[in-house]
Amino acid sequence: MPSGGSRRARPVRSEFGLIRRLQARAAKPDRQVALGIGDDTAVIKTSSTEWTLITTDLLAEGVHFDLATSSYEDIGYRAAIANLSDIAAMGGTPRFMLVSIAIPSTCSTTEIHQLYRGMMQASAPYRVCLVGGDTSASKHGLFLSITLTGVVRPGRALLRSGAKVGDRLYVTGTLGDSRAGLDLLSSRRRRTLPAAHARFLLARHHRPSARIAEGQWLVKQGLAGAAIDLSDGLTGDLRHICEDSDVGAEILGGSLPISAACQAYAAAYRLSPQEIALQGGEDYELLFTVPAGQQARFERLVKKTPFHCTCIGTITPKRSGLRLRTEQGTTSPLPLTSYEHFRRPS
């Protein structure tokens, strides 16, 4: 290592990819680890009847949440959902939670109580048990770290790496609502949007759902090839599936499930609803693949459930990359623009 600061490397925030490689290098093979770093959760071969899933998420004030636009209860709720959604993406059943919080001096016990209440509200439907945690002072800002375990039948977890060329791509629910909700919060836009739409979008941002039942159903039917939860946005998370499965993908722009509220929001502010759906993060819907030969069976089976699943594209050879097909039939590379670039030229 060079001494002193003269050969100081670039700031790390631009190099999370490097850190992931560093983590992967530090992870030694272990006969009990079915799946280590890189998927939504690790998978540990705990016993012959049950494998354990384990995931952790860290939320930092000013990065993942803003106390000016979110209540402590909402922050706790969303933090729990982020972890529950990782278990959902593996098709697992959540079990045990550990919560660590670094608390600044500006924070009251009432507010920490609210934070816990949010976490517990999100977890309650799944009978998740809080078994541990750590509490610390923080000199700067609130930090929240949740670790969640789950279980899945041996060898049945849904992985990012299971997509095959020809598979159909599906998503649960609707896309872009959370991002539209966040945008309403950080602007004054909601005043000009019908109240019911604004309420819906804000609820989808503050109180997203983890698709636990959908994930478990996919495992039970044995029809899904690959799966991931949409935390980074459709484009970003589809990229993870494609990289891990060594494939490409084509998204049918016209097929993206977009709520009436998100459509109204986009129309009111001259934005492209399709781009919001492609780029918007924290929807916590599931993106998964179904083999083409099983599509008819899948569609038949899903009709008997309360689940809302939409076919949005197809897995293609790797060389095709990630492409978007318009309703007019033209294709183009899937844009990786950020939300800042969503505004249509007027």
Add this chain to the structure above:
Amino acid sequence: MPSGGSRRARPVRSEFGLIRRLQARAAKPDRQVALGIGDDTAVIKTSSTEWTLITTDLLAEGVHFDLATSSYEDIGYRAAIANLSDIAAMGGTPRFMLVSIAIPSTCSTTEIHQLYRGMMQASAPYRVCLVGGDTSASKHGLFLSITLTGVVRPGRALLRSGAKVGDRLYVTGTLGDSRAGLDLLSSRRRRTLPAAHARFLLARHHRPSARIAEGQWLVKQGLAGAAIDLSDGLTGDLRHICEDSDVGAEILGGSLPISAACQAYAAAYRLSPQEIALQGGEDYELLFTVPAGQQARFERLVKKTPFHCTCIGTITPKRSGLRLRTEQGTTSPLPLTSYEHFRRPS
């Protein structure tokens, strides 16, 4: 909840006890949980041959570590040891680690690499496998959250609650070295202490040991009643055992194991070595109890091992509280003074 800020509660940093109660209330009973919040780790009944231990620790810059006095490698090392030591206190074998880091923009990839290297160095002897984690930007300061799992034979974990009146109290290793090392770092004192002593104390602070082998040996022999690792200091951690076991304790001041280096440090700066040993934190030694009737057998068995264990007192009825017996035979309540009050009247 009251709206607005008028009924704002007291700042939370003074109320960690309340938070612990809040956590305990949020933890619902679960048939698979042998032990939830409150001990060094949670204990989960994973299978008929193995139970799972799980613990998490959060370290915040400026609270748990100071970049002016610790290298990134040392910080990583100590963070891993803090978790390994929790597994040691249960008599378990560490297995899987998850690491979450919130990284400020001032931090380089080289430094994060060093942080990981420290964690991996501490974990390597135990073949701990890194299986996951999360990486985030931080607007303010470095935060590190580690979750560690371990295993123990069903029903054999060492708990804080197992101490009985009459049991002998033992500690591994020597006490107070880490605190003396920290004090050397934050002052200019080391310049006047013999170099070998200063090196020893700094090493005990920067590179403490987790007493994994000792904990496993205690489980194997089946002689320990209660156990805890010394992270808060002997007085603080003994209090946890006494509270959880509903007993009191009497410490024999003259019996406390204190290293030659710590003795020299205390002598050089007119401090009480006994008080450093009683109050100094982050020793990561094990404090455990042995039934009086088993003491002779324990002493015989421990002589055959490389382990250094010292009898430092006795478990007494709860009504006696925590007391310190001097070499002159007088007893007084065990002081709860902080390190600031260590200086002998000169």
